[in-house]
Amino acid sequence: MEMEDKQFDAVVVGAGLAGLTCALELTEKGYKTLVLEANHVVGGRTSSWVENGMHVESGFHRVIGYYKQYPAVLAKAGVDVNKIVNWEERMDVRSPIKERIATFGIAPLHGPVKMLQGILGNNDILSFSDKLSLLPFFVKGFWDYLNHPEELDKVSIHEYAKKHGVHDDAYHILLFPLTAGLFFLPPERYSAYVFFGLCFPAVTRFYKMRIGAYLGGMTEMTTKPIADAIETKGGTVRTGVKVDRLLYQDGIVTGVAFKQEEIKAKQTVVATELGAAKRILKQSGINHEGLAKMMKLPTMPAVTIQMELDKPLIPYDRTTFGAGTALVSFAEQSRTTFKHVPGRLSVILGPSDRFLDMKPEQVLEITIEEARKIGLDIKPHLKDYRIVSHPEDFHSLEPGHDWMRPDQSTPIRGLTLAGDYTRQPYFATMEGAVISGQRAAQIVLQYLH
């Protein structure tokens, strides 16, 4: 009888956006679905919680206007993306070399004047010929992205920019932010394929472009509502459950195991981050040729520092890039995500591997020093801080790795993968995670029908 209670149609390991999306699709179709999440809050890399008295988040995030499936999944959970973000039409680049702030419009339709001002202005930072040097680079880049993706993934964006004559200032002010600022890797280590792949939808869906800053914690605004929708439709979401291994015998996965418990399911979806997925497969004794390239796909970390201040450090909340500094991207958040404190800065540090094993005091010291180079004086205003790290959550976006990303379907019966590292066109983003979850659900549904 007990065994009967524990038999699910599907068990999903991990309640990040990928796992939650997959589970929502399955419960909507009436299948008995269980989600197991190791942390005490849902959301994974899009989450927020209280850490020793301070409100923190997995790292400051921006919703890109060109996302389609992410808003669609939120809508299914009753959340209108336009109500939970503050849409920004500009971004700032602060450079220690230029000692000035360059502001660029990023919303051709929603903020055309700001866009034009950005292109035609900033001339003391980027000359007209600097800006022009980007044109052949982007044209050829998009061509190669569409026609020679494998070749493009063999080179870094640094090599590609040099080869196509991008001027040094354009490289420093624009390419550094769009690589290091987005994925914590300097241009020398950033795949040209990933670069153009992420820029491409900004061209095809240019009329949608702008970036959204959350108006509250991500768990509360986004992932908890999806988890609630799963439960309302009859699914179950359990937090604080770390799955140790899959039930794997005779080439078939029949569920999951943790502590003393075993849960049986017709289909199992591993929707964890890459590092955990590799560990779970290994601990389950799964050693299949068809998964060999995924097992070799390297991970990469992310490190953030989040600070509470006695006043806002910047007069407005806006996405900012510290070109050529360790503060690869950051934002003041006291008027958007964390309104309950007088000042708050959330910073993504790069290159992340440099900071991963550093003592918190040292990370803080470097942050303060680097911030000073771009005109920000943190020290007199600092009240509290936390370091939030993700040691092996990302798949490597360095050249030569994209081909190793696995599909959601696997050669193992009963096992499907989801997660931003699995193959879909949006790389390691919220949109990518959601699409991977939708694709995983489609595969599972074929077996459950």
Ligand SMILES: Cc1cc2nc3c(=O)[nH]c(=O)nc-3n(C[C@H](O)[C@H](O)[C@H](O)COP(=O)(O)OP(=O)(O)OC[C@H]3O[C@@H](n4cnc5c(N)ncnc54)[C@H](O)[C@@H]3O)c2cc1C
């Ligand atoms: C600092 C930072 C900034 C980012 N900025 C942006 C941005 O601006 N825009 C954007 O689109 N994307 C951004 N991202 C990327 C985005 O957050 C991720 O691509 C997306 O959230 C990944 O979702 P996922 O479901 O694939 O993985 P995850 O969110 O990592 O979910 C995996 C889940 O599995 C759980 N888990 C692991 N092991 C086990 C186990 N054994 N048992 C049970 N559960 C387990 C984990 O706890 C986690 O909750 C950022 C990420 C970070 C870290």
